[in-house]
Amino acid sequence: xxxxxxTGAPDKxxxxxxxxxxxxxxGLTLAFLALIVMFxxxxxxxxxxxxxxxxxxxxxxxxxxxxxxTLVITKGGIDLSVGSLMALVTCVAFGLIESxxxxxxxxxxxxxxxxxxxxxxxxxxxxxxxPALIATLGTMVAFRGVALLHSAGKLYFGLPPEVVxxxxxxxxxxxxxxxxxxxxxxxxxxLFNLSRFGVHVRAVGGNREAARLAxxxxxxxxxxxxxxxGIAVALGxxxxxxxxxxxQATLGTAMEIHIIAATIIGGTSLFGGRGSLYGTLIGAxxxxxxxxxxxxxxxxxxxxxxxxxVIVIAAxxxxxxxxxxxxWINQLRxxxxxxxSKPG
Amino acid sequence: xxxxxxxxxxxREASDAALLSARxxxxxxxxxxxxxxxxLDIVRGEIIALVGDNGAGKxxxxxxxxxxxxxxxxxxxxxxxxxxxxxxxDAQDVGIETVHQSLGLVDELDVPQNVFLGRxxxxxxxxxxxxxxxxxxxxxxxxxxxxxxxGLPTLNEPVRRLSGxxxxxxAISRLLLAEPQLLIMDEPMAALGVDEGSKVLALVERLREQxxxxxxISHNLEHVFSIADRIAVMKNGAMIGVVKTxxxxxxxxxxxxxxxxx
Numbered sequence: 001x002x003x004x005x006x007t008g009a010p011d012k013x014x015x016x017x018x019x020x021x022x023x024x025x026x027g028l029t030l031a032f033l034a035l036i037v038m039f040x041x042x043x044x045x046x047x048x049x050x051x052x053x054x055x056x057x058x059x060x061x062x063x064x065x066x067x068x069x070t071l072v073i074t075k076g077g078i079d080l081s082v083g084s085l086m087a088l089v090t091c092v093a094f095g096l097i098e099s100x101x102x103x104x105x106x107x108x109x110x111x112x113x114x115x116x117x118x119x120x121x122x123x124x125x126x127x128x129x130x131p132a133l134i135a136t137l138g139t140m141v142a143f144r145g146v147a148l149l150h151s152a153g154k155l156y157f158g159l160p161p162e163v164v165x166x167x168x169x170x171x172x173x174x175x176x177x178x179x180x181x182x183x184x185x186x187x188x189x190x191l192f193n194l195s196r197f198g199v200h201v202r203a204v205g206g207n208r209e210a211a212r213l214a215x216x217x218x219x220x221x222x223x224x225x226x227x228x229x230g231i232a233v234a235l236g237x238x239x240x241x242x243x244x245x246x247x248q249a250t251l252g253t254a255m256e257i258h259i260i261a262a263t264i265i266g267g268t269s270l271f272g273g274r275g276s277l278y279g280t281l282i283g284a285x286x287x288x289x290x291x292x293x294x295x296x297x298x299x300x301x302x303x304x305x306x307x308x309x310v311i312v313i314a315a316x317x318x319x320x321x322x323x324x325x326x327x328w329i330n331q332l333r334x335x336x337x338x339x340x341s342k343p344g
Numbered sequence: 345x346x347x348x349x350x351x352x353x354x355x356r357e358a359s360d361a362a363l364l365s366a367r368x369x370x371x372x373x374x375x376x377x378x379x380x381x382x383x384l385d386i387v388r389g390e391i392i393a394l395v396g397d398n399g400a401g402k403x404x405x406x407x408x409x410x411x412x413x414x415x416x417x418x419x420x421x422x423x424x425x426x427x428x429x430x431x432x433x434d435a436q437d438v439g440i441e442t443v444h445q446s447l448g449l450v451d452e453l454d455v456p457q458n459v460f461l462g463r464x465x466x467x468x469x470x471x472x473x474x475x476x477x478x479x480x481x482x483x484x485x486x487x488x489x490x491x492x493x494x495g496l497p498t499l500n501e502p503v504r505r506l507s508g509x510x511x512x513x514x515a516i517s518r519l520l521l522a523e524p525q526l527l528i529m530d531e532p533m534a535a536l537g538v539d540e541g542s543k544v545l546a547l548v549e550r551l552r553e554q555x556x557x558x559x560x561i562s563h564n565l566e567h568v569f570s571i572a573d574r575i576a577v578m579k580n581g582a583m584i585g586v587v588k589t590x591x592x593x594x595x596x597x598x599x600x601x602x603x604x605x606x
Contacts, residue, residue, distance in 0.1 A: 214462030273452030
């Protein structure tokens with residue numbers, strides 16, 4: 001056992017992980033489990049093995065893109081262009097395959113294009129000092145425009161069976177997208193939690209100036225994070241188009257709000273510096289389950305949009321209350337504390 | 345002021361005895377002359393305090409010594425060799441580390457992550473995958489803090505949950521990791537309570553015992569008189585004088601600061 005630091009309380013914490021994080025993720029996990037129990041009680045069909053695999057498969061695209069979004073938001077950024085980018089790169093890949101290009105080079109081009117356009121987002125933000133919200137709002141519209149121009153309103157379908165297998169195949173009874181998502185989560189976990197890169201992403205998001213003074217290549221980190229976001233979008237898009245064996249230029253409309261919701265529900269701070277991949281995974285599962293339950297209950301799709309919108313605002317509000325960011329609540333708390341300390 | 349040759353001799357003599365010798369530093373901001381032919385010698389192993397009113401040029405001077413700004417004229421000799429700094433890492437490379445008033449901490453990161461920020465240790469697993477060596481960084485942070493008798497309740501909390509004094513000691517200890525020869529501190533006790541301020545003072549004194557030279561800016565003459573070996577006084581961008589703390593009273597220093605006469 002390590003001896004204690006000289007003054008102050010004994011340092012029992014050496015070797016332990018962040019307790020606050022454990023508590024946060026515990027609360028989220030409990031909410032998640034409670035929701036599963038609730039949905040199962042309401043509708044026994046929900047808890048069936050088949051439906052749960054279905055939920056996981058449905059979540060795979062979202063969770064992959066949300067992994068990238070966790071890095072982006074932890075870096076202090078945001079990316080509204082993910083849905084448009086996914087539409088664009090899947091349309092391009094489909095177009096290439098349709099015109100006779102072998103699917104391997106077509107998919108490689110799809111990934112390279114997504115990485116390049118992701119890096120473009122990062123470059124606009126870091127080199128032109130355009131706020132991430134505006135930069136990616138711009139590219140969101142622009143990417144969608146290019147996708148529409150490229151496809152000319154066409155509905156693509158008919159992928160080679162090898163590609164379709166990535167979305168519809170199964171290994172040992174478990175759908176392939178679940179394996180792909182699991183591998184991507186592991187790689188992102190290494191990058192975000194176990195490598196220097198992850199610490200630097202948190203540092204840039206938490207205190208850009210301090211990161212710069214510590215010799216961290218801030219601009220390179222920013223471009224890299226958005227490039228990784230591009231990889232996530234391409235991989236998520238690959239699974240999506242393989243699952244439905246098709247794509248169109250309107251694919252992924254309003255996807256960004258689902259992705260941002262999953263990330264924020266998971267406890268990643270919009271103010272940067274703090275993010276949790278585990279939280280994002282649970283957040284994405286929560287949202288898909290909710291949608292799934294609403295579908296089973298026969299609720300119209302448009303109501304799901306309403307629910308997701310409300311959830312995003314509620315999640316940020318809860319986080320703000322916990323971090324004392326709301327002035328009038330702080331004042332109420334201060335007044336109450338003052339009353340308590342008054343004599344008599 | 346003496347002739348040119350005499351001045352050069354003075355420079356050479358001073359650099360032999362001094363860890364750092366600055367000669368004729370000038371800095372202009374537009375029409376404003378922020379530094380006027382400033383000379384300063386810092387003796388190895390001492391704590392030297394830099395005092396003066398707001399706008400006296402203290403911050404500009406330490407920024408030139410830490411590489412944050414490039415002076416418009418003058419020479420700096422450090423550890424016997426002539427140096428010129430164009431960026432903070434140039435100064436760090438020769439052994440000058442600076443604690444800025446902003447501290448340079450990342451609130452969301454824990455203590456070892458802040459201490460090792462930008463120079464994280466890694467190890468290999470399975471012979472190929474590079475991962476952060478969290479255990480070693482935690483242990484070395486613990487040892488470093490213990491070596492300088494810095495007490496912290498925990499290493500695992502994000503540093504935003506720690507007090508001002510604790511954050512200050514972390515900001516200092518992360519510089520000690522680089523084993524600097526000269527430590528520059530900009531108002532380290534500002535915005536700290538009396539108790540925490542005195543803890544930081546005690547830390548600076550322990551650093552002297554371990555042979556670290558310190559240049560410290562402070563507004564608090566009580567602090568200055570309690571730890572500094574020498575006091576350098578600036579006014580309107582000029583160096584008024586450098587005196588031994590034991591030779592002067594507080595009134596002397598106050599009149600140097602306000603009237604500008606030694």
